[in-house]
Structures are given as C-alpha cells and as structure tokens.
Amino acid sequence: MASLFLLAVWAEMKMVYAELIRRKYMLLMLAAYPYILMIFILLIGMSIGNRQIFIQRIGVSPEIFFLVSGFLIMSILGTSDDLLWRPIYDEWIGTLPYVIASHIPRLYHYLAIPIPRLLIAFFTGLTSVLPLMVYYYGLHGFIEGLAVILLGLFSSIIFIPFIMVVMGFIYGFGNVNWRVINVIRPILLVLLGAYYPRYLMPLAGYIVSSLVPSSHVVEAIQRLLIGSLNGLYAFILLGVATALFIVYSPIGVYSIGLWEKRKISEGVKTE
Amino acid sequence: MYFTDTKICIDGDNGLGKDAVIVAADLVKTYKTKKRKGLFRGEKKLVEALKGISFKVYRGEIVGLLGPNGAGKTTTIKILATLLLPDSGDAWVNGYHVVKQPFGVRKSIGIMLTVERGFYGKLTGRENLEYFGALYGLDRRYMEERIDYLMKLLELDKLGAVDRMFEEYSLGMKARLGLARALLKDPPVLLLDEPTLGLDPSSSRMIRELVRKLAHREGKTILYTTHNMFEAEIVCDRILLINKGRIVAEGSPEQLKSLIPKLRIINMVIRGGKGVEEIVSSMGFEKYEAKYEDTIVNLKISVEKPEDVLGELIRRIVNAGHEIISLKVEEPTLEDVFLYYASKT
Numbered sequence: 001m002a003s004l005f006l007l008a009v010w011a012e013m014k015m016v017y018a019e020l021i022r023r024k025y026m027l028l029m030l031a032a033y034p035y036i037l038m039i040f041i042l043l044i045g046m047s048i049g050n051r052q053i054f055i056q057r058i059g060v061s062p063e064i065f066f067l068v069s070g071f072l073i074m075s076i077l078g079t080s081d082d083l084l085w086r087p088i089y090d091e092w093i094g095t096l097p098y099v100i101a102s103h104i105p106r107l108y109h110y111l112a113i114p115i116p117r118l119l120i121a122f123f124t125g126l127t128s129v130l131p132l133m134v135y136y137y138g139l140h141g142f143i144e145g146l147a148v149i150l151l152g153l154f155s156s157i158i159f160i161p162f163i164m165v166v167m168g169f170i171y172g173f174g175n176v177n178w179r180v181i182n183v184i185r186p187i188l189l190v191l192l193g194a195y196y197p198r199y200l201m202p203l204a205g206y207i208v209s210s211l212v213p214s215s216h217v218v219e220a221i222q223r224l225l226i227g228s229l230n231g232l233y234a235f236i237l238l239g240v241a242t243a244l245f246i247v248y249s250p251i252g253v254y255s256i257g258l259w260e261k262r263k264i265s266e267g268v269k270t271e
Numbered sequence: 272m273y274f275t276d277t278k279i280c281i282d283g284d285n286g287l288g289k290d291a292v293i294v295a296a297d298l299v300k301t302y303k304t305k306k307r308k309g310l311f312r313g314e315k316k317l318v319e320a321l322k323g324i325s326f327k328v329y330r331g332e333i334v335g336l337l338g339p340n341g342a343g344k345t346t347t348i349k350i351l352a353t354l355l356l357p358d359s360g361d362a363w364v365n366g367y368h369v370v371k372q373p374f375g376v377r378k379s380i381g382i383m384l385t386v387e388r389g390f391y392g393k394l395t396g397r398e399n400l401e402y403f404g405a406l407y408g409l410d411r412r413y414m415e416e417r418i419d420y421l422m423k424l425l426e427l428d429k430l431g432a433v434d435r436m437f438e439e440y441s442l443g444m445k446a447r448l449g450l451a452r453a454l455l456k457d458p459p460v461l462l463l464d465e466p467t468l469g470l471d472p473s474s475s476r477m478i479r480e481l482v483r484k485l486a487h488r489e490g491k492t493i494l495y496t497t498h499n500m501f502e503a504e505i506v507c508d509r510i511l512l513i514n515k516g517r518i519v520a521e522g523s524p525e526q527l528k529s530l531i532p533k534l535r536i537i538n539m540v541i542r543g544g545k546g547v548e549e550i551v552s553s554m555g556f557e558k559y560e561a562k563y564e565d566t567i568v569n570l571k572i573s574v575e576k577p578e579d580v581l582g583e584l585i586r587r588i589v590n591a592g593h594e595i596i597s598l599k600v601e602e603p604t605l606e607d608v609f610l611y612y613a614s615k616t
Contacts, residue, residue: 007408008405014394014398014402015398018391019393022393022436023393093388093390094387094388095389097384098384098389098403098406101354101380102377102403102406102407103407103408109406264355265355265356267346267349268349270345270349271345
C-alpha cells in the first residue's frame with residue numbers, strides 16, 4: 001500500500017513539475033510571491049500605521065512577520081488550492097472520468113496531490129524566510145528560519161484532511177464551482193490567523209480557528225518569532241494539530257466518497 | 272431480469288454461460304434537467320435516456336452500440352464504466368456488479384470516452400501515460416515496458432508523439448493516446464465510446480484494425496459505440512441498434528440486414544430519358560424515384576426480387592429507344608436497417 005502512495009506522489013510530482021518547468025514565469029512568480037506580498041502589506045501598513053507600534057503590539061518586526069505570513073499562506077493555502085481546484089480542473093480538461101475510474105485509494109491520492117507544491121514551498125522558504133531571518137538575527141535567525149519553514153510545511157500537510165472534509169461536503173452537497181473557492185479562501189485566511197494572530201482574536205474567533213489544525217502550528221510559529229514559545233506549549237499546540245489531523249482523516253475520506261457518489265449519481269461529464 | 276444476485280454472475284452458473292463478460296439487465300436511467308423560463312423560474316424536465324436495456328457481450332467479442340445522437344449509447348457506457356448510477360436494473364462487468372463492486376469493475380476495464388480531451392496538455396504523451404499508470408497502481412518497470420510497447424503498437428513513436436506535449440497533438444494522435452491509456456493496464460474489457468469520431472481515414476483505419484486484433488487475437492471483450500454505419504459493419508461482430516433508450520434490434524450486420532423486408536434497389540442511369548417513368552409505372556412498381564439531368568435519368572426502383580422483373584424492364588426501356596448507361600442492383604445497407612428500425616420506434 002505504501003508503494004501505491006509513493007507512486008501517486010511520483011505521478012503528481014511529474015505532473016506539477018512538468019507544468020511548472022514548462023511555464024518558467026510561474027517558477028519566478030513562486031519565488032517572488034512572499035516578497036511581493038510583504039512589500040504590498042508593508043506599504044499599506046506604513047501609510048496608515050507606525051512600525052514601532054506594530055513591534056510593540058506584535059513583538060516582531062513587520063518585515064519578518066509579513067514575510068513569514070506570506071510564506072505560510074502560500075504553503076497552506078497552496079494545499080487547499082491544489083485540492084479544491086483539482087476536481088474543477090479535471091472536469092474542465094476531461095480527465096475527471098479517468099481519475100474517478102482509477103482504483104488508487106482516495107486518501108493516498110489526495111495526500112499526494114499537494115506534496116509537489118509543498119516541496120516548492122520549501123525552496124521558496126529558503127529564498128525568502130531564511131535570508132531575511134539571517135539578515136536580522138544572524139546564525140540564530142538561520143536556525144529559527146529553518147524551524148519556521150519546516151513547521152510551515154508540517155502545517156500544510158496536516159491541513160490536507162481538513163480540506164478534504166471541506167471539499168467533500170461543499171462539493172458533495174453543493175456544486176463543483178470555482179466561485180466556491182473564492183468564498184472559502186478568505187474565510188480560511190482569517191481562520192488560519194496568519195495575518196491576524198489567533199491569540200489576538202475574540203474568543204468566538206479563537207474557538208472556530210482552533211478547529212483548523214494548521215492554525216495551531218501557525219500560532220506556534222508566531223510565538224516562536226516573538227520568543228514566547230516554551231517547550232510544553234509547543235508540544236500542546238503541535239499535539240492538538242496532529243490529533244485533529246488524525247480525527248479529520250477518516251472524515252475526509254468519507255466526505256470525498258460522498259462527493260464522488262454524488263458525481264456518479266448525476267453522471268461524470270465526459271464531453 | 273437476468274440476475275438477482277452478484278455472486279450468481281461471478282460463478283458463471285447462471286444458465287447464460289461463463290463467457291458473458293458484460294451483462295446489462297433492464298437498465299433504466301432518467302436525467303433531470305431544468306428548462307429555464309426567465310431569470311428566476313425554471314421547469315423541471317425528465318429525460319429518459321435508457322428505458323430498460325438488456326444485453327450481453329461475450330469474451331473476445333466486439334459488440335457495437337449503434338444509434339443516433341441521444342440514443343443512450345454514452346449513458347450505457349458510463350454506467351458500465353461506473354461513472355453513472357442507473358436508476359434501476361443491474362449490470363456486471365467481468366463478474367463484478369457495477370454498483371456494488373465498482374472497484375472490481377474499474378480494475379477490469381479500459382475506457383476511452385472522448386477523443387479530443389482527457390489528458391494534461393503540458394505533459395508529453397509518455398508522461399500522461401505514466402501519470403495514469405500510477406493512478407492504476409502499475410509497477411514502475413512494467414509500466415515503462417508497457418508504454419514503450421503501446422507507443423510502438425499505436426505508431427505514436429513513428430509520429431514523433433512520444434515526447435511531444437499533448438497540447439501539440441493532432442486529433443489522430445490524441446485518439447491513439449486515448450486508446451493507449453485504455454490498454455495501459457492490459458484490461459480484459461474495453462469500453463470505447465466513438466473512438467474514431469472526427470479522425471482522418473488513416474487513424475480511423477488503424478484504430479479499427481487494432482480493435483479487431485485485440486478482440487480476436489488477444490481475447491479482449493469490447494463494447495464499441497458509434498453512429499457510423501460503415502464502421503459498425505466492418506468492426507463489430509454483433510450490433511445492438513439503440514434508439515430512444517431502447518435496443519430495437521440485435522444481431523450480426525448480415526443478420527440485421529436480413530431482418531428487414533427484403534427490398535433491393537435497382538439503380539439505372541438511362542440516356543434519352545423522357546417516357547422512362549411511364550414504363551416504370553406501367554410495370555406496376557410502387558416505390559421508385561427518377562432524377563433528371565438534361566437527357567440523363569437516374570432511376571431507383573425498390574423491389575423484392577429484382578431477378579423476376581429486370582429482364583422485362585430492360586427490354587421495355589431499350590425497345591422505347593433509350594440507352595442504358597449503367598445498371599446495378601444494390602443490397603440494403605446497415606443504414607437502411609437502422610432507418611427502418613428508427614422509423615418503427
């Protein structure tokens with residue numbers, strides 16, 4: 001069974017990398033994305049606020065905070081985009097019937113889909129988060145930056161079953177449509193707490209956000225950046241995130257099954 | 272109903288013989304559509320795509336589902352490929368029930384649903400096959416060998432298509448790659464939905480020949496949909512004529528032709544045409560058609576036994592001073608058969 005998963009990862013890697021390498025501007029965009037986002041947010045921030053007040057309130061310089069946030073958003077939401085877009089893309093280009101008619105276990109397939117892009121996110125972290133952290137904090141920044149990148153990737157992986165649940169139920173009960181993604185994306189953006197830290201949210205927001213596994217890891221990263229993360233709290237945050245990953249996995253498989261069942265009952269489009 | 276239990280079909284102990292690889296029993300499918308009436312109002316409409324079709328396909332046999340657009344061909348293929356649930360009825364493929372055991376069915380079939388689409392445009396032909404091979408769980412080494420073999424078999428290597436991106440493919444190359452994907456896991460059953468639609472003659476011929484070879488040499492069981500009468504006649508061992516969700520006739524092309532009233536067509540081209548129609552009507556022919564072009568008449572007469580009337584007809588035409596330029600007696604075509612049954616449903 002493990003070999004089936006590795007086969008699925010290998011297939012997805014070939015597909016994603018072939019597309020990326022043959023569209024070089026996309027590679028460039030991926031490397032530039034965290035910087036572009038950081039500059040954009042800093043420009044807005046500087047026009048309406050003050051850098052010192054930001055440091056006082058958040059506890060870290062805005063350049064680092066927003067660059068890390070951009071990296072996290074790129075890796076975590078990249079995962080959700082990959083999964084939510086896939087059925088729409090497959091239906092559009094006509095590959096959906098062949099994917100549904102394949103006999104690979106669905107959890108393996110959906111776990112494999114975002115992995116190639118996560119590896120790219122890792123390299124994007126090396127070109128964005130790491131240089132800035134080294135510039136600000138030297139060798140300590142290098143170690144912290146590496147931890148941020150690895151935690152970012154971990155938060156993306158544990159996001160997969162949660163997105164499978166969202167995807168299966170929304171597509172299963174509603175409709176497969178790119179407009180749905182436009183609605184879900186900003187909600188996820190807020191709930192992850194990447195741009196507005198979760199610990200600053202009102203209680204109701206904090207509770208809802210806690211249901212998203214990756215939000216715990218995002219909080220751990222933010223606390224690591226401001227230097228308020230102790231070992232026990234880190235263990236609790238990562239433990240809760242992992243537990244949610246385990247809980248969501250079977251529900252994710254079930255909800256994907258629900259969507260496929262609905263698709264088959266109305267007929268997979270072939271033309 | 273042929274079967275009431277999945278196991279009966281797997282055992283093959285069902286009185287229908289063990290070699291029935293595809294079995295459809297009383298399949299019914301109705302689609303719900305909405306007819307829009309303005310921006311907010313709509314009217315629900317039911318379209319009966321299949322009205323209880325039953326058939327069997329035996330091992331090593333090519334059966335054609337022949338019918339016009341909207342007859343229910345693709346719906347049938349989709350149900351058998353586990354891509355659509357029937358409202359009622361049962362179907363088995365290679366012993367697996369299409370609703371209760373879809374994974375078993377999926378392992379047994381190779382499908383080709385459209386010629387133009389269904390691959391990733393930025394991937395080469397080989398990469399696309401590798402991708403789907405991985406989804407089918409094929410071993411890497413076996414997959415590489417199989418892809419090389421299929422590329423040669425479908426002459427994609429000769430066309431330089433192996434390492435070319437799919438988006439640069441011609442329609443013929445796309446169809447060949449589609450067939451290669453269907454054959455990738457070497458399945459015992461192939462479900463091919465209009466595999467030659469829109470193709471150039473050489474690609475069509477190549478695919479038709481290959482399909483026959485796969486069934487008759489390798490023992491694959493093939494369900495082949497088409498609305499091309501000529502193709503159905505030369506590819507299929509047996510044809511199911513389907514119209515408006517029902518199978519209206521079934522048999523080999525020759526059997527089907529023999530089923531319709533035995534009308535043959537006398538086709539004559541005559542010079543000095545005026546008066547030909549009078550001769551024809553004086554002999555009591557009811558079904559005839561005459562087309563005039565200057566002094567040339569193209570005459571078509573439908574008769575049951577041309578040998579009984581042809582001598583007398585020629586004698587009268589020649590005696591009236593006309594010149595017969597050409598004469599042939601045509602057998603009914605599959606198209607005539609199809610039109611005959613279509614007019615009856």
